[in-house]
Amino acid sequence: MVIVFALLAALSNAVNVITQHIASTSDPRRSSGWRLVLYLFRNPLWLFGWVALAAAFLFQALALHDGEVSIVQPLLATELVFVLVLRQVWIHQSILPVTWGGAALTCVGLVVFIVAGEPRGGHPTPTSHHWIAAIVTCSAAAAVLTALAQRGSPSRRAALYASASATIWALEATFIKAATDTLTRFGVAGMFTHWPVYALAIGGAAGTLLQQAALHVGPLRVSQPILVIIDPIVSIALSVWLFEEHFVPNATVLTVAAAAFAAMCVGVVLLTQTAPATMKASSAPGVTAS
Numbered sequence: 001m002v003i004v005f006a007l008l009a010a011l012s013n014a015v016n017v018i019t020q021h022i023a024s025t026s027d028p029r030r031s032s033g034w035r036l037v038l039y040l041f042r043n044p045l046w047l048f049g050w051v052a053l054a055a056a057f058l059f060q061a062l063a064l065h066d067g068e069v070s071i072v073q074p075l076l077a078t079e080l081v082f083v084l085v086l087r088q089v090w091i092h093q094s095i096l097p098v099t100w101g102g103a104a105l106t107c108v109g110l111v112v113f114i115v116a117g118e119p120r121g122g123h124p125t126p127t128s129h130h131w132i133a134a135i136v137t138c139s140a141a142a143a144v145l146t147a148l149a150q151r152g153s154p155s156r157r158a159a160l161y162a163s164a165s166a167t168i169w170a171l172e173a174t175f176i177k178a179a180t181d182t183l184t185r186f187g188v189a190g191m192f193t194h195w196p197v198y199a200l201a202i203g204g205a206a207g208t209l210l211q212q213a214a215l216h217v218g219p220l221r222v223s224q225p226i227l228v229i230i231d232p233i234v235s236i237a238l239s240v241w242l243f244e245e246h247f248v249p250n251a252t253v254l255t256v257a258a259a260a261f262a263a264m265c266v267g268v269v270l271l272t273q274t275a276p277a278t279m280k281a282s283s284a285p286g287v288t289a290s
Helices: 002-025 033-041 044-066 069-089 097-117 128-148 154-191 196-217 220-243 251-274
Strands: none
Touching: 002 044, 002 069, 033 044, 044 069, 044 154, 069 097, 069 154, 069 220, 069 251, 097 251, 128 154, 128 196, 128 220, 154 196, 154 220, 196 220, 220 251
């Protein structure tokens, strides 16, 4: 069920992206400011997007509670594939064959990585000093990347902000796992007497702000693949560090798993660079994002 929940989380995220984009661009009056906000709150499709986002969080939490971080977080990359399917089926966009090839490579790479690497083991309660070290390390890395993102070209700034955001989202996944364990052990009331739920709130806010900054300062074709690739890389490192997850102790098999993960990254880049630049319906093949 862990894989099912992770894929449902990815699908729900994809539905959120599509529904909120359609809702925010469908206002016939092209409103802005508070008028746009009022229009969106009256739009059932936009509200449904928030329901999908809540469902994505719930499914991710369920997957992380019983599953390995090193399985769940990489699987969330399939959100891009689900978005691609919805863009063709729902919005009726034409998708280039090379883009579908990128989607296929992403999926195949993920499958081989999980099957060959067999992430396993771990324990739900890391030691306090491991938590402190991981939080300080990730926070410091995100802070340095954010500071470096204050200057430079739009592409450079977007890449740095996206890297910082992905680092925080990876840390956030560990907070989700810790918070669900706290909820199971101490109940709803007891959860609020322990730190993970507050770290979860702070991490979510920080990750969202950094991600919005990445999307605002530079092109999506730069920030999107970085967000999708760095998150699972950092997540896997944290899963080994904090939860003592491990892989098959075989050098050859691990090489295959690493190559599969690299192939997945190539697929993500190919998909994001060749997908249609906008979400407008088209009868012609998709235009490369710019």
